[in-house]
Amino acid sequence: MSSNTTPEKVTAEHVLWYIPNKIGYVRVITAALSFFVMKNHPTAFTWLYTTSCLLDALDGTMARKYNQVSSLGAVLDMVTDRSSTAGLMCFLCVQYPQWCVFFQLMLGLDITSHYMHMYASLSAGKTSHKSVGEGESRLLHLYYTRRDVLFTICAFNELFYAGLYLQLFSNSATFGKWTTIISFPGYVFKQTANVVQLKRAALILADNDAKNANEKNKAN
Template identity: 40%
Template sequence: MKMARLTHIDVFWFVPNLIGYSRVALSALAIYGMYYEYPLVAFVSYALSELLDAADGYYARKLGQCSKFGEVLDMVTDRCTTTVLLTYLAQAYKSQALALVFCLLISLDISSHYMQMYSQLITGKTNHKQMDEKAHWVLKAYYTDRRVLFAFCFGNEAFFLLLYLNKFLPAYALYLSIPITLAAFPISLIKNGINFIQLYESACDLARLDAAELNKARSAKKA
């Protein structure tokens, strides 16, 4: 029996994309909770959105519903939610030094992922997580093992989210929260180090492509 051809509307209704829409809704609820001072709403909504980040990829592979739209939806959701949280933290902690750090982390997060996606697609990869034998060993370890990928992404977001929650917890609760926050800090540090490597390696890939194309053009002119 011949299967019906898929349309773009069908792609919108893929299960992993439906999960992606729920992540967007949860992120919006988290932002509302942050700025209207409902910390429990913000914390739970943000945490659920991050947990669902693993579910959309799982169901995309399980159901054969991987899509470029879903990949971009996932990445845009991640970048936007992290940006909003770090922007809030820059205001909440009222420190110029911390605000500068948070702004630099936002810039690193967005630029490294954009350059990685662009360089992978322009060099013929199917998605930004596809690594070949020439890829940096750190990036291969990070992107080829989904457990490692999830652990670092979740740990990084958990560190920032705990920084947010600590602003509202009573003193007795901080005795538990602060050690967990400190435990998550090295994970966040490594994750942002990976972002830096990703940015540099992607820049090198694009520059190599530029050099190859310019050399080819120069050779054609001489011929």
């Protein structure tokens, strides 16, 4: 039996109900539910938030397996990632007011770098923001082409914030402390990747603008 389940004539409704997109909807629901229990129920929050994060590794696999790769799925995946992390960081800003500016800066870097990188990649004619050649950036090439590296670094990034969250509760404070310490190197790698992709995106957009300006000048 073929793994390609896409019908001959694909409609918008088909795309909306692609298997990976269904997984994406579950990610949104579990992430949203985790916000409601975040303040007083750390165990429930951990299960819901972890489920949303782990499903992130499943939707891409299902998209490739069933030939159901879509722009909707790619955007849904990215905004769910950014939104779920942002929700957790908002809570941490309240609980760690002395680190509020740091969290704000990291959140701004996360959102800005991913949005600009996706927009720049699509503007340059690439089918995905994950299409990065080794000659363009070794770090981003490693980060985006090796699924094991991408999953591990993203997991460490989430674990760093989750560790800070768990330290707020007496029965999980020690575990949270060690989670934060162990995940810190991966967290630093992730923020470095964000800076690199932000710089790359700015250069791509500036290069496109320069080409468009030159073509306009020639036409005049």
